[in-house]
Amino acid sequence: MQFSKPSLTVSQQINQLKSRGLQITDEASAEHFLLNVSYYRLAGYWWPLQSDKINHVFKPGSQFETVVALYDFDRAFRLLLFDAIERIEIAFRTRLIYQLSLAYGPWWFETAGLFKNQQHFTDMLKLIDNELLHSREVFIQEHKIKYTSPQRPPAWKTIETLSFGHLSKLYSNLLNSIPEKDAIARSLDVPNANFLESWLQAISLLRNLCAHHSRVWNKNLPKPPRLPNRLPKPWVNQLPAGVNKVYAPLCCIRYVLGSVHPNTSFTQHLHDLFRHYPTVDPFALGFSIGWNQEPLWQ
Numbered sequence: 001m002q003f004s005k006p007s008l009t010v011s012q013q014i015n016q017l018k019s020r021g022l023q024i025t026d027e028a029s030a031e032h033f034l035l036n037v038s039y040y041r042l043a044g045y046w047w048p049l050q051s052d053k054i055n056h057v058f059k060p061g062s063q064f065e066t067v068v069a070l071y072d073f074d075r076a077f078r079l080l081l082f083d084a085i086e087r088i089e090i091a092f093r094t095r096l097i098y099q100l101s102l103a104y105g106p107w108w109f110e111t112a113g114l115f116k117n118q119q120h121f122t123d124m125l126k127l128i129d130n131e132l133l134h135s136r137e138v139f140i141q142e143h144k145i146k147y148t149s150p151q152r153p154p155a156w157k158t159i160e161t162l163s164f165g166h167l168s169k170l171y172s173n174l175l176n177s178i179p180e181k182d183a184i185a186r187s188l189d190v191p192n193a194n195f196l197e198s199w200l201q202a203i204s205l206l207r208n209l210c211a212h213h214s215r216v217w218n219k220n221l222p223k224p225p226r227l228p229n230r231l232p233k234p235w236v237n238q239l240p241a242g243v244n245k246v247y248a249p250l251c252c253i254r255y256v257l258g259s260v261h262p263n264t265s266f267t268q269h270l271h272d273l274f275r276h277y278p279t280v281d282p283f284a285l286g287f288s289i290g291w292n293q294e295p296l297w298q
Contacts, residue, residue, distance in 0.1 A: 021058035045070040073277040074217040082210040091260035099180040106154030131161040168200040198226040202249040234295035245286020
């Protein structure tokens with residue numbers, strides 16, 4: 001099928017939405033919103049409001065204000081997530097550098113014998129070299145000026161240039177027999193590296209969605225985290241039913257955040273967010289019934 005839909009002005013977009021059954025009481029406000037947030041970006045938020053998703057017919061009573069509220073909630077939710085994930089990323093990076101540098105020296109990331117998959121190890125070194133080549137970090141630039149060898153700066157400088165996703169891959173590729181791998185997990189109150197690997201992958205994906213301003217509300221995530229029934233610190237009694245929704249990695253984020261930032265106000269901010277947007281359905285995010293009574297969220 002050849003794509004043949006024409007470009008529409010904002011006024012035409014509004015008329016199209018109205019013709020499909022979406023109630024728009026303040027057209028000037030809707031026009032201003034659509035000039036600043038694109039029609040297509042909003043489509044993910046009005047999708048559940050449609051009774052006919054082929055012809056894009058809205059359910060009776062569907063309102064543009066509901067779409068705006070969902071969009072605003074999602075934006076605030078992403079900011080909350082991004083702040084929490086930043087703390088986790090920095091704490092994990094610190095543990096990774098500290099534990100492995102003490103055990104295997106400043107250039108442990110160059111030691112092939114520490115890693116499971118040699119192709120992944122080689123690819124990571126190439127990626128590291130590329131990051132170092134293009135890095136504008138002052139500490140990297142100064143290191144290049146001051147030192148001529150070894151080729152790469154030590155781990156406490158080099159690993160700082162890696163993204164959270166690359167950190168997760170680097171950790172996952174470490175041999176499971178290395179005691180420091182489990183030690184890093186336990187330092188975050190996670191029982192072992194197998195669970196932490198899964199959590200880091202899921203959190204990294206969520207971080208990328210937030211960083212690129214992508215929709216998180218009602219999103220189906222491709223790689224849900226492995227969730228244990230019990231953990232050393234307060235956890236959930238009822239595991240998330242829809243593990244491909246954001247609630248599953250959100251539980252992981254809240255749990256690890258309790259280790260790296262014990263006085264976190266994350267839970268309070270989350271409760272406040274739902275109170276501020278009462279029309280937002282927590283179940284669209286995968287939240288369990290009675291989630292706010294779970295030990296993790298107290």
